[in-house]
Amino acid sequence: MMERFAVTYSINDDEHGPVLGDDYLERLYTGCRWTEGPVYVPHGKYLLFSDIPNNRMLRWDETDGSVSVWRSPSGYANGHTLDRQGRLVSCEQGGRRVIRTEWDGSITVLADRWQGKRLNSPNDVVVSRDGAVWFTDPPYGITTDYEGERAEQEIDGCHVYRIDPGSGVVTRVADDFVRPNGLAFNADESQLYIADTRRNHIRRFDVGDDGTLSGGDVFAQDPSGRFDGLRLDSFGRVWAAANGVHCYHRDGTLLGRLEVPEPAVSNLVFGGPKRNRMFITAAASVYSLLLNINGQWRL
Numbered sequence: 473m474m475e476r477f478a479v480t481y482s483i484n485d486d487e488h489g490p491v492l493g494d495d496y497l498e499r500l501y502t503g504c505r506w507t508e509g510p511v512y513v514p515h516g517k518y519l520l521f522s523d524i525p526n527n528r529m530l531r532w533d534e535t536d537g538s539v540s541v542w543r544s545p546s547g548y549a550n551g552h553t554l555d556r557q558g559r560l561v562s563c564e565q566g567g568r569r570v571i572r573t574e575w576d577g578s579i580t581v582l583a584d585r586w587q588g589k590r591l592n593s594p595n596d597v598v599v600s601r602d603g604a605v606w607f608t609d610p611p612y613g614i615t616t617d618y619e620g621e622r623a624e625q626e627i628d629g630c631h632v633y634r635i636d637p638g639s640g641v642v643t644r645v646a647d648d649f650v651r652p653n654g655l656a657f658n659a660d661e662s663q664l665y666i667a668d669t670r671r672n673h674i675r676r677f678d679v680g681d682d683g684t685l686s687g688g689d690v691f692a693q694d695p696s697g698r699f700d701g702l703r704l705d706s707f708g709r710v711w712a713a714a715n716g717v718h719c720y721h722r723d724g725t726l727l728g729r730l731e732v733p734e735p736a737v738s739n740l741v742f743g744g745p746k747r748n749r750m751f752i753t754a755a756a757s758v759y760s761l762l763l764n765i766n767g768q769w770r771l
């Protein structure tokens with residue numbers, strides 16, 4: 473029997489009206505160690521997510537609610553996204569690489585090094601419309617054996633990278649983060665939001681046509697933040713995994729929070745056929761609720 477938890481809505485937006493939805497937050501699955509990396513796969517009507525310390529990925533089937541192991545071992549996979557062709561792109565903390573799963577199930581390594589040095593442990597990833605793959609590289613998969621393999625850090629810090637869609641060359645696009653983590657583009661991809669978990673803030677960059685970043689001012693700050701995954705909705709609001717799920721107006725104003733029974737939220741994604749269902753990974757579980765808003769659609 474699926475467990476349900478009453479929801480209190482406190483997200484008010486003078487411009488677009490209040491965010492409302494189901495009276496209950498559904499817990500779709502529990503019993504994991506640390507869930508992360510939710511990605512909704514529309515052509516399969518399922519959600520994939522990571523259970524990082526258990527070194528596996530799970531699959532929740534939208535058609536019947538069943539959950540099964542999708543990949544194990546998973547290379548301690550963390551964040552995932554779909555590219556423009558609908559292929560799964562994943563960050564492996566244990567493999568210390570970014571990979572793509574091809575239609576035949578084979579794996580293509582997109583990045584495992586920068587200038588000859590092994591990456592730390594890629595955490596989260598997004599693909600822009602030109603096919604470039606952008607990812608963050610904090611050290612959580614190499615500092616202990618809990619969610620990866622303890623190893624020496626080869627790179628002098630934790631940075632943000634872009635994989636060129638033509639050459640495959642990995643370029644460092646930001647080098648002034650402490651713990652870069654979740655990242656998300658706005659609708660026209662002129663701006664990129666990136667969370668810094670250690671600094672409890674989210675920054676916003678301008679994206680150049682040549683794939684460079686500029687700006688990078690702090691967009692949102694919260695002392696209890698511990699920001700992780702990010703997603704935007706169709707109004708350009710930024711939804712951030714932290715202590716619960718925070719919702720920010722595109723001007724940076726905190727509009728409110730969604731409380732989650734397990735407050736250590738790692739990530740979220742909009743899914744379902746209309747992208748109006750929010751899936752939330754939090755601690756041992758995955759939650760979902762249907763809302764009166766839609767996730768962003770990037771053209």
Ligand code: MG
Pocket residue numbers: 508550551595596653654700701738739
């Ligand atoms: Mg993350």
